[in-house]
Amino acid sequence: MSDISADLGTGRASVGAVLDYAWTAGEFTATDAMASTALTRSTAIDALATLVDAEILRELPNARAAGAYRAGRPARRFALSADLGVVAGIDAGDTHLAVTIADPLETTLAELRSDIDPDETPAERRAIILDRLQQALAAAGRTRDDLLAICVGVAAPVNRHGASPPHPEGFWERTNPGLTDALRGWAPVVEVKNDAALAAVAEGAVGAAAGCSDYVALLAGERFGGGVVIDGHLLHGAHGGVGEGVVFEHIIGVGAAFGLVPSLHHQLLAAVESGEVDAGSPVGRLVDADRIDPRAVLELASAGDADALLVTGQLGEVLARVVGVLGSMYDPTHVIICGGVAESIEPVLAAARAVLPEQLHLPAPELLASTLGAEVVSLGAVATARRAAREHAVPLLAEQRLSRG
Structure with missing residues (x-):
C-alpha cells in the first residue's frame, strides 16, 4: 500500500487505500472503490474528496453528462489526474544510451537512443547521460520539475545504495560513474540498477516470464x-x-x-x-x-x-x-x-x-x-520508475499538497 499515511496520521490510511486502487482502476466510482478497499461509503467518499482536493484524482463528468445514463441519480466518477508528472527510464549500456520519458501509467512520451563511446571517461559519460536526459525531457515537453522517478540500468553490479564495486579494470566505475549522486535532486526517487535485473523486470511484466x-x-x-x-x-x-x-x-x-x-x-x-x-x-x-x-x-x-x-x-x-x-x-x-x-x-x-x-x-x-528486443532494459527501467512513482513519489506529492492545504 502507498505510504501516504506515514506523515499524516493513521486517519489517512483510507486515502492510501483508495490511491492504490486508483492506479489500476481507470475510471471508477465510489462504489467501485468501496468494493475493492472494504471501506465504508462515508470513508471512501472522504478519501476521494481528499485526493481530489490534492489534485491527485480528478472528478469526471457524471454518467448523465457523458450520455450514458438515463434515470436515477448518476454516480460520481473518478480517475487519476492526467498530469501528475513523468518518469524516466535510462538504459546506459557500454556502447549505447537510451532515455525514455513516460507518464506514470502507460504512455511513452519521448525516446532518445544513441551510441556512446566506450572510451569516454566517467566524467564525460556522466555529463552525456545528464544531457540526454535533459534533451528527452524537452522532446516530451517537460522539465526536471515534472520528474517523479528515474531509473537507470547500467552494465555493472549495483548495491542497494546505487553504487557499484570497484572493477579490476575500472569497467564498473565507468559504466556507473556515480549516477546516484549525479541525479540526486532530479526527482523524488532515483534508482540505479543492474541492466540484467531490469531485463528480468521487463520480462516478468510484459515478456516471456x-x-x-x-x-x-x-x-x-x-x-x-x-x-x-x-x-x-x-x-x-x-x-x-x-x-x-x-x-x-x-x-x-x-x-x-x-x-x-x-x-x-x-x-x-x-x-x-x-x-x-x-x-x-x-x-x-x-x-x-x-x-x-x-x-x-x-x-x-x-x-x-x-x-x-x-x-x-x-x-x-x-x-x-x-x-x-x-x-x-x-x-x-x-x-x-x-x-x-x-x-x-x-x-x-x-x-x-x-x-x-x-x-x-x-x-x-x-x-x-x-x-522485447533491444529495448528490454529500457522497458524494465520505465516499469521500475513507474512502480517508484506509484509507491513513493505520488503519495509524497499528495502529502505535500495536503499539508499545504
Whole structure:
C-alpha cells in the first residue's frame, strides 16, 4: 500500500487505500472503490474528496453528462489526474544510451537512443547521460520539475545504495560513474540498477516470464549477465552481484563472460582456420568483414546452410553449459535470452536445447528467446520508475499538497 499515511496520521490510511486502487482502476466510482478497499461509503467518499482536493484524482463528468445514463441519480466518477508528472527510464549500456520519458501509467512520451563511446571517461559519460536526459525531457515537453522517478540500468553490479564495486579494470566505475549522486535532486526517487535485473523486470511484466515465479533473464549480446527471479522475488546480493557473468570464466567449455555475439565471431573464425568451414563458402566469406554480423550467420543457419548450422551448433553447446550452470544454481523454470540478439537466435537455442538436459541433474529449464528486443532494459527501467512513482513519489506529492492545504 502507498505510504501516504506515514506523515499524516493513521486517519489517512483510507486515502492510501483508495490511491492504490486508483492506479489500476481507470475510471471508477465510489462504489467501485468501496468494493475493492472494504471501506465504508462515508470513508471512501472522504478519501476521494481528499485526493481530489490534492489534485491527485480528478472528478469526471457524471454518467448523465457523458450520455450514458438515463434515470436515477448518476454516480460520481473518478480517475487519476492526467498530469501528475513523468518518469524516466535510462538504459546506459557500454556502447549505447537510451532515455525514455513516460507518464506514470502507460504512455511513452519521448525516446532518445544513441551510441556512446566506450572510451569516454566517467566524467564525460556522466555529463552525456545528464544531457540526454535533459534533451528527452524537452522532446516530451517537460522539465526536471515534472520528474517523479528515474531509473537507470547500467552494465555493472549495483548495491542497494546505487553504487557499484570497484572493477579490476575500472569497467564498473565507468559504466556507473556515480549516477546516484549525479541525479540526486532530479526527482523524488532515483534508482540505479543492474541492466540484467531490469531485463528480468521487463520480462516478468510484459515478456516471456509474465506469470512466472522462477526465471532468469540472460542478457547475452556482448557479455553474459543474468537477472534472477526466484519465488517471485528479484534476487540482489550484498553488492548487487547475483547473476554476474564472471562465473562463466571458470566453466570448462565456456571460459569467458563474453556473450553470444563475440562468441559467434570466435566460433566462426576457429571453424574457418581449422578447415571445418570453407573460407569460400557463404559463411566463410563473412570472415573477411571487419566485424562479423551475427544476424547474417544466424539467417543462413535458419535457411539450412550446413556451415552456419555447424557454427551455431557449436555455439549452442556453449550456451547449454551457461544455462546448465544457471539451472543448477537457481532451479528456474525458464531461461530467457534477452537483448537485440534474441530476435534471430533460434538456431543456437535449438542446438542448446538438444544437449541441455546433459548439463544438470535437475529438470532442464525451458530456453526461450525474448520478444522485447533491444529495448528490454529500457522497458524494465520505465516499469521500475513507474512502480517508484506509484509507491513513493505520488503519495509524497499528495502529502505535500495536503499539508499545504
